[in-house]
Amino acid sequence: MRKIGLRVLAALASLGLLAGCSDSADDGAVPVAGEMRYDTTLTMRELMLHVLEFAADGLWSNAGWVEDANGYRELYPETEEGWEQVVASAAMVAEAGNLLNLPGRRMDNNAWVIYSEGLTQAGQRAMAAAIDRDKEALFQAGADVYSVCSACHQAYDPEINSRFVSN
Numbered sequence: 001m002r003k004i005g006l007r008v009l010a011a012l013a014s015l016g017l018l019a020g021c022s023d024s025a026d027d028g029a030v031p032v033a034g035e036m037r038y039d040t041t042l043t044m045r046e047l048m049l050h051v052l053e054f055a056a057d058g059l060w061s062n063a064g065w066v067e068d069a070n071g072y073r074e075l076y077p078e079t080e081e082g083w084e085q086v087v088a089s090a091a092m093v094a095e096a097g098n099l100l101n102l103p104g105r106r107m108d109n110n111a112w113v114i115y116s117e118g119l120t121q122a123g124q125r126a127m128a129a130a131i132d133r134d135k136e137a138l139f140q141a142g143a144d145v146y147s148v149c150s151a152c153h154q155a156y157d158p159e160i161n162s163r164f165v166s167n
């Protein structure tokens, strides 16, 4: 892994892509707002379907209980690897809040920002719960994530909830 990482770095350096990244601590590692660049090629719909929905499913399908043909059973992971996948899904949900807030995606400076930040916070709570292997807290945080998704859809595109819930 490490070797591959270094090779990628070397390739980027040879392309000159690391030119701005010198090693002095205060040379602007955090760019000022005017210099920030984003690629928001993915449409809102693509972001929702392929990033948010995918990440949130990784959370929801591993938290709670279901009753099906095999009876009543827990959805929580049974292996360490399974738990780590939930941690990763929760981390992606948390970061997805930032993706929604990027210039070019942000629909306004009011409710949209509050919902996006709410998603990040609920995702972070889910991540902490998964790290602690705390089933109750994970269930609660998963429900909070769901509430934020639904609230934003209700505010910006109410038709989605009817489609979304019936799935």
Ligand code: HEC
Binding pocket: 044, 045, 048, 049, 052, 053, 056, 093, 100, 112, 115, 116, 119, 145, 148, 149, 150, 152, 153, 156, 157, 160, 164
């Ligand atoms: C900040 C607001 C906001 C949040 C938070 C949000 N969404 Fe969305 N979502 C939208 C908007 C706006 C659309 C409509 C996009 C379009 O079709 O142009 C949408 C559409 C969708 C769609 C429908 C795509 C389609 O057309 O079939 C799905 C699925 C979806 N969101 C999933 C989620 C999930 C899962 C979450 C939470 C983890 C979430 N969204 C959180 C704003 C939000």
